Amino acid sequence: MNAAIFKYNYLIAISMDLFGSATIGSLSVPNRGVFRPVRTRFVDDSRPTEALAAHLGARAAGGAGLVVGPAEMLVHPSASGSAFVNAYDDDAIPALRSVVDTVHEHDAKIIGQLTHTGAESRGDWEMQPQLAPSASPSDAAYEMPKTMTRDDIEAVLSGFGDAAANLDAASFDGVELTAGPFSVLRQFLSPRYNARDDEYGGDWVARSRFVNEAIDAVDDRIDGPVGLHLSLAELEYGGYEFDDVPQILDALSGFDYLSCTVGSHATYNQTHAGVSAEAPNLIDPIATVADAIDVPVIGRLPFTTVDDADALFDAGAEFVGFTRQLLADAETLAKATDGEHYNRCIQCNQKCLEAVYGHAHGGHVECVVNPRTGRESELPALGDIDDAALPQEVLVVGGGPAGLRFAAVAARRGHDVTLREASDSLGGQLGLAAQGPLAPFERAAEDLEAAVHDTGVTVELESPVSADDVDPSWDAVVVATGATRPDTSKRFEGNVVNAFDVLEGAEVGEDVLLFDENRWVITVQTGLELLGRGASVEMVSSDHYPAFRTEQPNLPGFVAALQAQGAAFTGNRVVDAVDADGTAILRNTLTGDTESREPETVVVAGRRQADESLYLELDERRDDVYRIGDAVSPRKLDRAYYDGELLARRL
Template identity: 40%
Template sequence: MSELLFTPKSIGPVTVPNRTVFLAHETGFAEDGLPTERDAAYYEARARGGVGLIVGPSSMLVHPSSSNPMYATGYDPEVIPRLEMIADACHEHGTKVFAQLQHTGGEDSGEYAMRETWAPSAVPTQYGYEMPKRMEIEDIEEIKLGFAKTAEHVKRGGLDGVELKAGHDGILRQFISPKYNRREDKYGGSVENRVRLVNEVVEAIRDRVGDEFPIGVRLTLDEMEDGGYDYEYAVEVMRHLNPDIDFVDSDIATISKLYITDAPMHAPLGYTQEYYGGAREILDVPIIASGRINDLTKGNDILEEGRADFVGMCRQLICDADTVRKVRRGADDEVTHCIACNQNCLGGIHTNGHVGCIQTPRSGRETNIPHIEDVDEAPSERRILVVGGGPAGLSFAVTAADLGHRVTLREKEDTLGGQSNIATEIDSRREFGDAVRNLLNQLENRDVTVERGVEVSPSDVDDERWDDVVVATGAREQSPQFEGRNVHRSWDVLRGETVGESVIVFDTNKHAAGVGLAEQLAVDGHDVTLVTTSYHPGDRLEGTNVPPFLETLYEHDAELIEHTTIIGFQDGEAQLLNVYSEEMTTMTADSLVVAARREARTGLADALRERVDDPDSVHRIGDCVAPRLIDKAIFDGEMLARRVGE
């Protein structure tokens, strides 16, 4: 790799030490509208990890008409000491920090503040459901003042610059958009007028903070909505931007198409490069690339080819805060690469209340879980047997080895990975296997004895001396409640069991298993009907993951039947029952495949605890405790490794 990635570059008057950027995103750590110590620790972890520029806090609100409990209220002077805390933490490592300024406009809800939302016109967004208030001129003046005051607070808080959000959500993009801006005054009717608010906000901020403080824009380069603007329109927008703007951070789509903005693994790596590459040809200011960049080798290629000036990463640095530092020292194989599962980053905001990563327990928990480099080795080396080479067992083995224990891992299959190997039989989920590959790469760099194709019995453990036995034997898919040679379990089908031309997939799993199998069968040419009791297929999946599955199913003419259970299948005929109307119907098919829930494999752990002298030396982790998603397995493994021997 060339050194371009690690060369400094200026954004306005500020010199960024290298070309990597941690992009803005919600953390969920704000309390009472203010950033917290958790924010400071979270950003500091990425600064320690070597990133050149952090854009955060994200979406700092500039006016009371924009309210969201996840965001900091930037217009409140009390934010200043909290920003100082973040600035000091990041500057200690040489990293620059820009805050992102935001007014959510009509893409917000008035429920938190119990007031109306504001927008350029009374046009509801596809994301929201409230009809916003059309802003009057005095409202616009208030918002401009709010942006300026917030920028002043950011500067007083010691941060290095600001980014204005005219991206996938926010009032600035809504003013730019002819779909949402139908005004006929000086703020509407032409591209120049629709860009006016952005440019006047830049002027208002410049008057407050002076010339030595960078101001940039995160700009949506294609709304990708029916009636929304396209890239050609965005080109005209860029040509009308205020020349005082110091950089442009690329974005695409709107919040109603978050599965495009923050695309899951259905989308290829670097899928937005044509957009930021085009912007680089038009604008004479630094351009920040974004869009599923999880490999700094590819990031360096972007710079070498002149498509952008900075490599922006969000989910990759959520996943591995040390990415830049590892690559810089030549430890590329130690990088944990983001797999775009969206489970604990975007999904975590809504389920856990804060950002996180399925592969990295520490991510989002920096104040509670110390960096492994800061943890002392165990006071005494323990000899540990790990039974099971799925994500839980691998996670334990890597961390336990880091802490100085002697670890032997045994897996009954010839291949490590556990249930992840089944998930990756779905073409669109193959990248899920990188979670295991990341662990395997790290395992190869540790002194761990790995024995494949070895099934462990209780008597085997009796014959050897172990300080601890960690059982990570996973789970099995439950058997279908129907019998017959044309009834199959989803795992068996993914492993190669043959099904007929017409297939009913009955999804009682409700996560990726059922909808993913249905997608794969449809792509392979089967006539597929997906039946679920839910409101839509895959309703327990993260929101950004559902639309790509549905798009593929509809593209291949699959039939989707919601609100329905199957109560019988015999002689190629399924009996269907609507769970609300209780109406009975029948459907014929060659095969019925049931994507069911899972049940824990507890037998080995139970037997060992009855045989060993110290039952507390036998530990269960992952799905053999209770079947859950992969993040819990990896979390279980790492946390036990940190505790064992205490």
């Protein structure tokens, strides 16, 4: 790809409205770009940490005029959640003030978000029941909640006021109440959750009563604006829908701005639509909202890019809310203002959601394509790191994600970097991965390639490297040779095809048994590819579903797509053998029983191994050789970025 052409196409004209100042009530905001709240788990003893302050401050430094957060701070002890800030606790004020000060240092404004989780959490840590409008459990939690009494309602309303007063004491510029996911406010609005027969249940006016009283409780305790974050549809069976929005808004009152979202905790795979789910269309509902109210609207899509700003403004929004894009590049808005290249979110949900909701990867927010996200207090912004004290001539072997990330960051620090790639293109496994449901991964490949061109890295394609090719004159050698594909020939006889080869077009029969040893998304890609060719596919997995280790925000959508196209799932099985005649022997992992299949073709989605031979040979010859990414061990894409960037930062 021609880097100049790519950059020209990528940096399309953006409406200047996004970068112009605006107001919410009496609050002046430097621009219309908003960093929306995202759960981080940067909480210690129910108080925000320095890491949370640095995380939000980085988005303010990167150009967001308004930061909303920390996300979902609790208003009362009856709400549960170890990863939340207890905003009702006076002892939290000093730590909250530190968050505010960090954002204000960058001339941005900050509005704190309050919630009560209601039926969408669980109280097993606190050993308490969950409060809700009615005894209607969330599909995201297994507990039957307690129907709120009048005393419960009064206590929670008082909690909203007390928490808001604490935020005001911490110098927040305003307060936002969330009636989105994780919110008892939305649950009171919902026919799915609210079956009350008193003044808080029934028609829209009655179900809105609790929300309006909470807004009034907050408004009475602060001087700044009071916002409402509202799901425009729950996307749940029995919940309210987009068509109900005009009646809901007609019943709500007292808020100074409305922030638009969608879904509930049970439908967050659609709320945060990634690579497996089609995002709900919010443009028309946002237009409906803007026509119905006379206060500013913060519009967002399930995945918002800078390029979406004009459509949101045309729909009537006055501010544009970003989440995942500002995780992928905290400086997106500042760079877009100056017409500079920024790295784009690839919608993978691997770190921003799975790390938080799935309690994986260390348990706090991160980003695949931005190693600094979640580590802002540890790693300075790339623009702030010092040039290398001693610039070196560095050879990078391998043009996959790890090699590209290292090369660009090292060159930015002043090293003279040459990258040699054996094939005729850059990107490594990204070229194979970025197809089917993972098509957004192509953005990563494009951004990595643009970065090496922008930083002046010398790129030599079709240049395989052996140990004898590495001249002693190089100051350092970085091996990023990736991983080798699984070899099934030593384990199986018969007609067995590698899943990686299928994705490159290898032919198979019309009756396929797909054995999932990988347990991740390549199995889904391969299954969808085979189904798209018209094959009959039985997917065999040692788990309940194929690709079971795929991120939970993505897995339901993938399973639905496979089932919709007719894939058959056989769980708790492994393929022990494939005989010369093609007969596959399956073993039940729970009972040990065996059974056989006679497909036309067996396809195996296996696991790769590090291609470490070059590194090991060079390591015996010289001291200044390093390896990164899959050449160390095959892992997910985030490790390639992390390995490459961390080495470049310290070299």
